[in-house]
Amino acid sequence: MHTIEPFFNWRYLYESENDERSPFYGRTYSEFEFTDAIYNYYIHPQWDNFGSSTLFCKIIYADYDMQFAVIELIGEWNDAIENDVMTLRYNLTDFLFDQGITHFILIGENILNFHGSDQEYYEQWYEEISEAEGWVVILNMPEQSQAEFKKYKLQYYVELMQLEDWRVYKPHHLFQKIDRIITARLQ
Numbered sequence: 001m002h003t004i005e006p007f008f009n010w011r012y013l014y015e016s017e018n019d020e021r022s023p024f025y026g027r028t029y030s031e032f033e034f035t036d037a038i039y040n041y042y043i044h045p046q047w048d049n050f051g052s053s054t055l056f057c058k059i060i061y062a063d064y065d066m067q068f069a070v071i072e073l074i075g076e077w078n079d080a081i082e083n084d085v086m087t088l089r090y091n092l093t094d095f096l097f098d099q100g101i102t103h104f105i106l107i108g109e110n111i112l113n114f115h116g117s118d119q120e121y122y123e124q125w126y127e128e129i130s131e132a133e134g135w136v137v138i139l140n141m142p143e144q145s146q147a148e149f150k151k152y153k154l155q156y157y158v159e160l161m162q163l164e165d166w167r168v169y170k171p172h173h174l175f176q177k178i179d180r181i182i183t184a185r186l187q
Helices: 084-098 120-131 143-151 171-186
Strands: 055-063 068-078 103-115 135-139 159-161
Touching (some): 084 120, 103 143, 120 135, 135 171
16 A cells, blocks of 8 residues: 555646645655554555544645545544544535535545445535535546435535546546536436
């Protein structure tokens, strides 16, 4: 797992450590010192710890004018024991929401497992985001994690979407594509 890096092709456009409105502003990264681990497996030092012991993130793009952020995740999303959705919301997405972000694209390709619990935090999240005319999408979550996510009927609050070629888009184009899909589905 230590070789899995966050997507870096947009770093010339955005770096969360240089964004004064980011919760990771001012952070410095080592390319050689591995400090964070998921179940005794070290992860690449470019990933950010937002308070979960099993799930880490990287804000790979944020645009406050267009009100969207793209956040890549790695690890195990565990609501049953760790209540990771609460930690994700309170320590990351609510922080960005207060900065004007109302659309969240969560890249879920590296969510190795998902363990659900209840719908309460998802329902609250959905209501807050919907009132601000926003949405939350998880892109490319692995099938086994999607099955557990759907078992708890969480896809009614957070959209699950497959878009394998998301890396070929520029951030604004990715946002516009997803927004068009969601808008068309709602009409």
